[in-house]
Amino acid sequence: MKYQLRCKKCGKVIADFATWFRQDQQCQCGSGYAEVEYTDHSPFVFKPVDTDSYQDYYFDILPIENRDNIVSYGEGMIAMERWDNLEHYAHQKGVDCQVFVYRNDCNAGSGSFKDISAALAASVLKEHGVKEYCLASTGNAGVAFATYLAKAGIRFTEFAPNCIDPATVEAIRKVGQPVVISKGGYGDAKKEAADYHKEHHVLISGGNTDPLRIESKRLLAYECMRQIGRMPSVYMQAVAGGTSPLALEKGIRDLQAEGQQVALPRLLLVQQDECDPMVTAWENATAAGFPEGWEHQYEAKHDIKTQIGILTAANPGNYPLVAPLVRKSGGTFIRVKEAELPRYGKEMQSSRNTLMGPASMVCYAGFFQAVDRGLIKSGDTVLLNTGEGSNRAQWFRNLVDKEM
Ligand SMILES: [Zn+2]
Numbered sequence: 001m002k003y004q005l006r007c008k009k010c011g012k013v014i015a016d017f018a019t020w021f022r023q024d025q026q027c028q029c030g031s032g033y034a035e036v037e038y039t040d041h042s043p044f045v046f047k048p049v050d051t052d053s054y055q056d057y058y059f060d061i062l063p064i065e066n067r068d069n070i071v072s073y074g075e076g077m078i079a080m081e082r083w084d085n086l087e088h089y090a091h092q093k094g095v096d097c098q099v100f101v102y103r104n105d106c107n108a109g110s111g112s113f114k115d116i117s118a119a120l121a122a123s124v125l126k127e128h129g130v131k132e133y134c135l136a137s138t139g140n141a142g143v144a145f146a147t148y149l150a151k152a153g154i155r156f157t158e159f160a161p162n163c164i165d166p167a168t169v170e171a172i173r174k175v176g177q178p179v180v181i182s183k184g185g186y187g188d189a190k191k192e193a194a195d196y197h198k199e200h201h202v203l204i205s206g207g208n209t210d211p212l213r214i215e216s217k218r219l220l221a222y223e224c225m226r227q228i229g230r231m232p233s234v235y236m237q238a239v240a241g242g243t244s245p246l247a248l249e250k251g252i253r254d255l256q257a258e259g260q261q262v263a264l265p266r267l268l269l270v271q272q273d274e275c276d277p278m279v280t281a282w283e284n285a286t287a288a289g290f291p292e293g294w295e296h297q298y299e300a301k302h303d304i305k306t307q308i309g310i311l312t313a314a315n316p317g318n319y320p321l322v323a324p325l326v327r328k329s330g331g332t333f334i335r336v337k338e339a340e341l342p343r344y345g346k347e348m349q350s351s352r353n354t355l356m357g358p359a360s361m362v363c364y365a366g367f368f369q370a371v372d373r374g375l376i377k378s379g380d381t382v383l384l385n386t387g388e389g390s391n392r393a394q395w396f397r398n399l400v401d402k403e404m
Pocket residue numbers: 007008009010011012027028029030031
């Protein structure tokens with residue numbers, strides 16, 4: 001066995017994913033947060049890429065025992081492109097930096113940054129003979145899991161909030177997987193998924209700290225080393241739940257364990273003003289001077305009006321883990337105006353000849369603000385981890401088209 005899991009709460013070792021699934025994805029202490037550890041810490045050797053599957057390329061440092069179980073559509077080996085239009089903007093403001101964009105819209109599965117997680121989950125579930133799985137999601141994750149689990153021959157049930165867009169429902173049903181649409185919002189959908197999990201003994205995705213999600217997404221740190229040759233000094237992302245920052249930090253710890261001299265970039269995490277519970281909590285903590293226990297002071301937002309279905313985590317349950325990481329990194333949370341996103345879409349179309357989805361645009365707009373506010377400095381290497389393409393967001397394309 002090349003890996004084991006260790007409980008983040010009590011430190012107990014859980015032998016493997018078979019045990020983890022048998023224990024209903026919990027440690028005996030009741031904690032649902034465990035991390036994968038590898039027995040071999042020899043440095044990962046970056047060979048020339050001859051595959052479009054990251055699970056194939058990074059097989060030695062993933063918790064899969066048999067390559068035959070890899071479920072892939074070609075994801076994860078996507079480009080980090082240098083975007084000179086963003087560098088020019090910064091330069092005009094007196095900041096000389098390099099800017100890379102991680103193109104998750106180029107993932108072949110469903111074109112979002114959930115493909116990477118769903119692909120590994122499908123492989124590991126297949127390896128352990130799991131037949132059924134479920135998840136509550138606002139869109140991207142549902143499509144990605146439905147797609148990959150269908151390929152693995154695993155039945156998947158998506159629990160969706162009432163605001164889910166029809167294109168997403170269609171994409172899930174198209175691969176033959178059922179969608180249960182709640183009468184309520186995301187919170188209600190989550191509860192319905194949890195009830196289904198309990199009543200029918202169906203495994204459920206473990207949320208933002210699920211070791212399968214963390215293990216797959218942590219490879220972003222390795223992709224930085226492979227493609228840029230170093231860790232960026234600034235990392236930007238639109239954040240809903242916040243798995244990716246936790247995963248990046250885990251990847252950096254793994255690289256450090258291999259003897260690499262790498263450090264956590266400054267995390268600049270962006271939310272749109274129509275759903276910004278983490279930004280609000282962070283602003284309150286900053287104003288109060290980060291008093292003892294500050295990371296537990298946050299509130300769910302009510303009456304969310306955002307149109308960006310995939311960024312509607314109104315109750316930021318992961319904030320107590322993500323916010324201390326942001327602080328440790330010397331980063332901050334940024335708020336952008338949702339009403340201005342179509343203008344940035346227009347800018348991206350004219351300068352890059354492409355248009356990403358609205359969640360990606362939250363991150364993109366955040367870059368301009370970060371430059372304006374002096375959060376990016378000369379000499380920085382900035383990485384924008386963009387979430388999705390715009391193919392399932394016709395409403396956003398229409399708004400961009402209306403921009404003059
Ligand atoms: Zn434990």
